[in-house]
Amino acid sequence: MSATAMHAAPARDEATARRLGRRRRLKDAAVRWLCLGATALGLVFLASILLTLLWRGLPSLDLLIFTRDFEPTTYGDDTLPRGGLRHAILGTLLQTAAATAIGTPIGLLVGTYLSEYARGSALGHAVRFVSDVLLSAPSILIGLFIYQLVVLPMGGFSGLAGILALAVIVIPVVVRTTEDMLSLIPNTLREAVVALGAPKWKMITLVAWRAALSGIVTGVLLAFARIAGETAPLLLTSFGNNILSGEVGKAMASLPIAIYQQANSGFPDLIAVAWTGALLVTLGVLLINIAARLLLRRKG
């Protein structure tokens, strides 16, 4: 851009010049400290959230959390059984895994289409644009969509509806990473395979996908982590359940919903369980994220 808008004119006398220089340096230093402060602030938020989770979630983190289902509040009576989160953990694992299994192939094909078939085509631009919008679209609207499409015709909340809602969220995440990773593969590799006489589809499935494998797996892991903590769409689709149930035709428990309901219950013992659930979700999500990053870095 048009050059530095600084006080460019050389100062007449040396004193003015020195003063100007000092002022510029002071301003620079002030801004530098402000920016470092901003970064520190960001880290403080991260640390505060993690420490709060540990502080309030660790006390009730024991085996009972994993072996028991929901129990109503004990009103401080220690003879009554304390509840756990087994139903919610298993419900979340089931729905998240099924949704990833449904969404990944679709996302993979779309990403392949964008990278291998649609470079520069109008349809490709449209698909890329829509996929990017879906990536940031409010997830609760996807819940409303599946509600209208699945819950209403079926006459009630169901695990199946939850799985479909989460699958819709998985697709754009996988699309983005698949396209990015496939576009990193050098064209010479593609040409070499085609020159050997292999049809294009074999080139893609046997060579391109394999070369991009670690990147694609990263995308799937990130998608898994993203939907494992999704709450809003599940509220309108699988709704949550207080008992352990593997029936996808009925309302199904999930960790985020269990956290939401118990955190707002007002009973200290249920809130403690909610914090433990929150700790588990966050640890799981962050560990998957770190694993995905390491996987990508090792492959370079």
Next chain:
Amino acid sequence: MSATTMPAAPARRRISGTGDRIFEWLCRGAGLLVLALLGAIILTLFIGGLPAFREFGVQFLWSAEWNPVEGRERYGALVPVLGTVVTAVLAILFAVPVAFGIAFTLTELAPEWLRRPLGTAVELLAAIPSIIFGMWGLFVLVPLIQHHIQLPFGETLGALPLVGVLFESNNFAGTSILAASLVLAIMILPFIAATMRDVFDQVPPVFKESAYGLGATRWEVMTGVVVPYTRVSVVGGVMLGLGRALGETMAVTFVIGNANRLATSLFDPTNTIASVVAMEFPESLMGSLKQSSLLALGFLLFVISFLVLALSRWLLRPRLK
């Protein structure tokens, strides 16, 4: 559009041309499915909201009523729409300066060895599920506002003419617009910071080196070279954050107080489209007018966030290539 861009060499010997065709259509079909998905979302929300639009007409858009009493049902979108826009815009105001500082640190100030861990930490903040932000906001931030922020602000700034009313409120629960926008700001911070860092990194080093060579300080390089060069993309990144803030549900539901009231002060409770849908939709009767009104709200939210996200993508387009 029809043909492949990579011209499939005229097959002298047909090597399973059918396999190729099937696979290409499989991929294209999946792409069309994504397009259809967006169309279906818009359509179902609109059709679901149709009874409400028909019942209340255009008035739905600016009526502040929300009366579920049977026989006298009146629903209007004004309060949630305003709540959505106000909290999202405030969140942007809070988040952008901090995000800029982080991006500046990550690209210019921090030593090389520190950049990667710092960047990862910021990205991890983005990975934390929104319900966790909600709980943190409710149990940490809200009490903080309740005990340490609202009173001093109300006493000192409340006396100001004109703007004083913004800081005065008879709601002392702490759950408020301010709490919601602060939580939103923290949530969108990593998205904006990461986008800014990426676009700052794309400034050709020669430009910066030339400015440094002229004796410019780091701040002068930033304002004189980097920011003008990346201005459009920076706005795109901010729009991306705005789009996210508009549709954020769980975090807001926890801390905004969920009152269908027009807020006049930062410390007043109100609601947003997403929070009112999360609170009221699961317990509304199937096919009721209330459910239709909530779907109509969802349609409005979709239109707003679609416009913002499309604008963001359009602005970021030159950098995405």
